Amino acid sequence: MIMQTPNAFDTPAALRQKIRGGRHTGTTAGCCPGFVQANLVILPIEHALEFMTFCIRNPKPCPLLDITDPGSPHPPTWLANDGADVRTDLPMYRVWQNGKLLKEADDVTDYWRDDFVVFFLGCSFSFEEALVKANLSVRHLEEGKNVPMYKTNIPCRPAGPFQGNMVVSMRPYRPEQLGRVSEVTSRMKAVHGGPIHTGDPAAIGIIDLGQPDYGDAVSIASDEVPVFFACGVTPQNVILDCRLPGIAITHAPGAMFVTDVLNDFLTQN
Template structure:
């Protein structure tokens, strides 16, 4: 599916500029590297009947599912995350799931929105990248204009109601000294996944081939680098595939909600 990032968007763009580009259909690609000073969020949108179970799933799995905001049924404007923000239109691309199967990847939710839907906004690793870059740590996927590589692992999440499944992680190749700095920086920000869950041999967490991510884009790991893995907000999508709820909506991997909140507020300045 064709996905684009307009040339006028960049790391210094405002959150509203990114949201308006998504709303107008100009932005249909990933948001990595855009509006870098702003907190980005993963989304899971579920019917009210499943919302309590999913809330408990997030509470039991705070590393991959750190809650930033939860809406009321039918609420699509989360004012605590942004002025002039509409959950139905302001992400570049969404995923629609039926019985655990991905059935569509629309650029807006006009055709599927329901008044019983509850929005969950979860912290995103694109936010802590702001702190890594500010510390002089180079991130290859950002330099190459790619989405981050994401992998399903053999690390189980704690079940809540019907929701269960493996943890999904993001991977960034770093030199050893930078990996140490990255641990120190990200451990201070549990709102956006906190410290890595694994460093080094990917087979220990069930990943057989780093060149074939389950989501996102592959990036090369150089001989003098270590693969560093953080818990990822795509984990609910693995839980949805395993749990097979009748209907729900998520963001498309890498296509985040860019909020008005600033990373500086998380201690990532």
């Protein structure tokens, strides 16, 4: 059974307005089914070319959808065309200073700079819809939780200062479901694509599935195996791992930017 979140029937524009007004907080998991949600990374332009290169070199964790014009807080119109504002339209942000978490905030207007560039990266929430449609139910949605995310020992390919390990999300499935899971998700390369690992968590450096680094732990039945997907929280881990000089802003894990783009668009293009 899939639990409906309170905002399952909002349009993306209506949800963004709620978030902007403080009337929706926490995760966007399950919100606006059918629409692409995006991971957010905001950096000064001095780091923009190197981060974009990092995305090209690591397309599974960092599937880059688009970027803003330098200094503009407004997404490209194909992502949201109602004057959406990345400084206010996510439920929760993380502000980073010299690679350390400075604070979490529900509005980053006060931190905004004219030399900021905003990166929108695809999010696995998009392929969850495809999984559910294929009768492959998604545990954290069933349990009304945020997806569990873990740091791994899998190194990303570096670019400039950006280097560090991949973060993965996890969804448990029974062995006979694994073929279909791979088939459904592999088609969606703009949103992390197929699994990067299946089975033994220790093989990719995860000690305890009950203690995710981000998000919530979910139950795993005795006949299920964990399936791991590249995760858009990876840039946050990289900012931390490489102690990125200066300021950076990201979404808080699970608190995404909800776009006007249909998930179907990403499968076709």
